[in-house]
Structure formats: structure tokens, C-alpha cells
Amino acid sequence: MSAYEPERDPVRVAGRVLRWAVPWLVLPAVLGIVVSGNVDVRSLPVVGPERTTAVLLLDGQAYFGHLDDSGESGTLVLRDVYYFQDARGAPTGLPVGLVLRGQEAHEPADGMRINRDKVLAIERVRADSAVARAIAAERALRATAVPAISLNRPAVAGRDALVPQRAATEQGIARGFTAAVDQLAKLNELVLPVSTGDAQAITEKALTDLRTVRRSALGAVAQVLQMTAADAEAYVRTTDAQLERSSFAADAGVLLAPDLYAIVTRASQLYAQVGDAAARQLTQATPPASAAPATSPSPATSPSPSPTTRP
């Protein structure tokens, strides 16, 4: 009859192995899998570059932001959200414009919860893409503070990166002006019910208003770029003179930062209002006294809450 040896008892041996393996093998392996499932090692949190994600929805909308898809609730959370707005017909030269979520009529707070069942696809936005550059420029315009420690550090453009944004904004303002002037010229080619003198007076008044819109838009650009009053005045004066001689019809469009895009779209709306008012006067037998509404493009216009175009 052999004596019982606790050291060789298979149950005790298995217990000892398990007690060692769970904390030193199983737990690190599970932790590694969980961390890897939620982290892209090519852009590590805290120290790595920003991770911007595109969430494309089944209805055709596209949202860009910082994605949190770690939960199992069937809901994705997107923060710092931007989206595309239909810009066909706008003088930006692109079919879409980028809009910052949060400026709609209902002023949603940050943190958009998206039903996963309504998601079509999720993609990573490259840091050198037009969308990423426009977002970084917007943060620079708004002087967004970058936290010292962040799991997804937001990228903020330098002052140099704002130069092409400013140039593209000026081009958009100029394209809108040129289109409105061309429209007026075409109207004047028609047989009008007003006298030639009246038509000339109405057209001159409209051109003056269009130039006022352009100067106001440039003033809004200077304000967004945080120029001093003296710099802003000089900027508006010199740029306005330069734009008078340029149409930029052949220049490629640049995706603008939302605040700059809002200035271009607002200016475009005002150009249209001036043109419409002049057209009404030119096509009526008795022209009314006033030619156009007040003109002051502002970057703080509220975009539509419904983005319409996927890239």
C-alpha cells in the first residue's frame, strides 16, 4: 500500500498550474486581445497621430469624427463630428462642403450615438486627406486647445496650412461675384420693359451691392483668421482689388474648413439676393427704389442638419 503524496496528486498539480497560468498567461493574453481589438498599433493612443473615422450610413450620409465602438450596446458613439453638405451650385468648386456638427437649430451636444444597424461602412480617414486637412484647419481657426494627454489627440493645422484655405475662400467669394455679374450682364442683353437709363442705374446699384457683399465676406474672413482691425482693413482693401480682376474659373476646388465654407455660402446667398432684386427691377415697368438687402456674410450661419452626399 503506497503512502499518499500530496505533491504528486494530479488535482493539486493541476491547481498549482492553473494558479500560475491564469495570472501570468491567460490574463495577459486576454488583455492583449482586448487592447488589440480596440487599438490600432499604427496610431497608438496618447502619443500617436489622430485617428479620424468615416462612418457611412445606409441613407447615404457620411459623418467624420472620433469613433468609440468599444461597447456591445449596438450603438456607436462619434465625437467631434463633421459631415458633408450638398454644395452643388456653390462657388467652392466642389460638390460638397464640410460642416461642423453642433451648429444646427437644435444645437446638439458632442457625442453622436449611431445605431449600428443603420451603418453601411466604417473607414479610417487618412491624415493627408482633404477632409482631415479641413478639420485641422477648422481647429486652428477656432484656436482649439489640444489636451496634454488624450487617447486621440486632435490634429491642429499650423498657420501655413491656413494659407491655401484662405486663398480657396477668396476664390470662392470671387467665383460667386463673377457668376452674379455674368447673370446681370445676360439680363441686360434681353429686351427689358425699363428704359436704358433705368436699366443702367439698376445694374450699377446692383454691382455696388455685389461689391459690398464681397468686401463684407472678406471682412468675415479676416475676422475668422483673427486679424487685427488694421490688418483686416488692409487685407480687405488689397484683396478686394485683386479679386476685381480675377474669376478663378479654372482653379481646382479645395475642401474648406467649415467656418470658411459658411462665409462662401453666405456670400453666395447674398449675391443671389442682390441679383434677384435687380432682376425683378429690370423686368418690371416701374422699378422700385431699393435694389438689394443688407449684406453681411457671417461664418456663424446655421447649416442644414441633414447632410446629403457621401464621398
Add this chain to the structure above:
Amino acid sequence: MAVATAVFVAALFFTQWWDFTLPSLGRADYQAVFLANGQTYFGRYYDRLGAYVKIEDVHYLQQTEGANPDQAPDTKLVRRGRELHSPAARMLVPRSAVLFVEDLSDASPIAQFMKQDRQ
């Protein structure tokens, strides 16, 4: 402690390489993925553990209207990645958005185009 650290790092990099994709033997190089919104993506489809499937080297058909409205629109196969947000090659699609998936035969002109485009 060194063992635990080594296991953690090994698990982390193994999972990054693995990407939770499930093996599928004997399938074609490229697949057509038909989605719930009517859109079709072509690429290398991978089933994954979890809520998403993965498509790599994504292409899609793009139609452009010609100057003559009576003519049929011009259709071409476009590699995804040149859009305004320059998406990376890896696309995750929720399972709920996938209608069905089909293998592309080797003779498929779309598969041949994607093979050439990859080289």
C-alpha cells in the same frame, strides 16, 4: 512578470495581424459584396468575429453622365481611396448591412482589373 509581458505583447501583435478574420478555404481571390442600400463593393472579403466583416482593396462602379443625355452613362470601376477623405484600404461593414456575398470567377473582367490594379 517577463512571461506575462511577453504573452501580452505576443497576443497584441498576433491579434493585430489576425484582425479577427475567419479562415475560408477554397474561395476566390475577390468577392462582390451586395449591401442593403443597393450599393455593391468589390474586393477581398473577410468574415470576422464580432459585429463587422472586412473588405480590403475596395473597388466600386462609378457612373458618370456624358454630355449627351440620350447616351447611356459611362460606367467605370474605381478603387476606393481617392475620395475627399482618402479612406484606408480596410473597410469594416456591419453584418446587418450585407445582403449577400458572391465569389468572382477568375475570368471576371472586374477580378482581372482588380488584379492588374493591385500590381
